[in-house]
Amino acid sequence: MRLYLDGSGSMRGFVGNTGPSPYREVAHAMIGSLRRSASEFEVFRFAAGIERRNYSDRLAADILDVSFYSSKPAPGANTKQVPPGETHLHDVLKQAAAQPGVTTAVVTDLFLSAAEVHGGENSPLRQALADILHKGLSIALIGIQAPFSGRVYDLATTRESIKFTNGQRPFYILLIGSDAQVRTLYATLQTEVLGTPVMGPHHSTVFSPRALPASGWVPRLELNTGTREAALLAKSAASEAPFQIAVGRRGGGASIALERQDGDSAWFAGQAVVPDVGRATLKSIIHFYTTGRHGCENGWIEDDERPGLVELGQVQPDRLSFNVLREPAATFGFRPNVTYVLDTTVTFTSLHAAPEARQWIKDWSYNGTQEAALLKRVAQREEQREKQQQAQRPSAKAEASGSETILFPTLNLESLGDLMVQITKEQHSSERIHAFRLVYNME
Known part of the structure; x- marks a missing residue:
């Protein structure tokens, strides 16, 4: 020192x-x-x-x-x-x-x-x-x-x-x-x-050249009307899932926020540069399990291919928020009685x-x-x-x-x-x- x-x-x-x-x-x-x-x-x-x-x-x-x-x-x-x-x-x-x-x-x-x-x-x-x-x-x-x-x-x-x-x-x-x-x-x-x-x-x-902390995020889930918390329908999807919900065919969805602990909030709120939300990229992969002959399947679904599936909301160094399934679930082609796992990452390419x-x-x-x-x-x-x-x-x-x-x-x-x-x-x-x-x- x-x-x-x-x-x-x-x-x-x-x-x-x-x-x-x-x-x-x-x-x-x-x-x-x-x-x-x-x-x-x-x-x-x-x-x-x-x-x-x-x-x-x-x-x-x-x-x-x-x-x-x-x-x-x-x-x-x-x-x-x-x-x-x-x-x-x-x-x-x-x-x-x-x-x-x-x-x-x-x-x-x-x-x-x-x-x-x-x-x-x-x-x-x-x-x-x-x-x-x-x-x-x-x-x-x-x-x-x-x-x-x-x-x-x-x-x-x-x-x-x-x-x-x-x-x-x-x-x-x-x-x-x-x-x-x-x-x-x-x-x-x-x-x-x-x-x-x-x-x-x-x-x-x-x-700071790093506008966001690398770890230490605390997730929080808010359910939209037409959504309820649900038990998992298949054990194979359970291991790393922090949230389990059930959405209606014509309505539902959720907001997910990642927040810093209170002790760090003042520090990150003082950042002179923050992530540029306008140039952020979202990528999601959906895993799903069916009981038919196809068994476990998965595929990449990028946000620009399925608008409204995942949307980035507020972006601050101490808080990130996401909207999931703001449109009716049926519009995305999801099938009833199928367990889906949505794994989402966000990349911030620039600062402002x-x-x-x-x-x-x-x-x-x-x-x-x-x-x-x-x-x-x-x-x-x-x-x-x-x-x-x-x-x-x-x-x-x-x-x-x-x-x-x-x-x-x-x-x-x-x-x-x-x-x-x-x-x-x-x-x-x-x-x-x-x-x-x-x-x-x-x-």
Whole structure:
């Protein structure tokens, strides 16, 4: 397990405020939580370079001090002095990609330039993200809103930093590793870190090359009017059949849903890409047994050859639903007093973006064309605060603290999310799910 802490000057404002602080809570609690959950644990500070920090009680105190977030490297560290706000996140991502067996957590403000996000196929950031996602690893992006008093760097329209006092800024936790490892780590952080009372608004989105879990589905059957549960008519069809029903000649049918357990639902609901139902393919094989001279027979029946036999309904990473025999059973040529076994698989050949899972990313993002209005609003607020403080009235402090609270969003965050969606879809391979086995007969 590796933890990377962004030590650039742009993070200093998260520890510069007084009062309860989600950032201080996360920075302090994560070290203990991750150390308890991993057999091996390493901590690194990064800005333009990466330096290893020995784990100790002193480190836990250091990361809560403004001196940790400095342009100056630690004594003896093999990194150069850099501009206060500069962060080379791609170097951290390259290390995560180089060790796919190691779970990585990164705490950062994710301020990225347009050149980094839109740098084309050969940009260091894109290459690092592609190395991670193309290896089948997952990236969970957790955003947390926190009080901030300091300077904001890495702006799109000016090289100067700006003062931003008693406002709100998001910071982020990136979890990188195998889907199972990241999911487990996320659950641990939800319990031990993100669930604490001091925590502000927070959201999460998952970027994973596998949109559906390979196993662990729980099937559920709903009977339509004209259908009843039935005992099997022949032992030969009994062994692997989870559902047995009897349908009417002129009506009946069923809906079958595959669902994840409650503990996993929130995780899969946060997937940034989901299966494209419009390009899914269904294939069913029907086995049937007769008492005549033909004995046991079987044949392939594809959905496009028998429309309405099996239809794919709702598709979410945590829920798949199917409609079976929505048309009268007699229209398919099924014979009474014959036991049929319908074995169905579904294959998802492509993915599409899930806007609802990424809405918070859009809300917490801005781009260069929106920056002038944002900076003007911040400047007016800072000017108002300074005037109140200079008035030296007894109520000045109260007025200053009562100024409008502004959320300073993250530059190009939406573009980063779009980039990860694009990379995730590039290397997606078809996902085949053995959906269900249904035993039925027509009355």
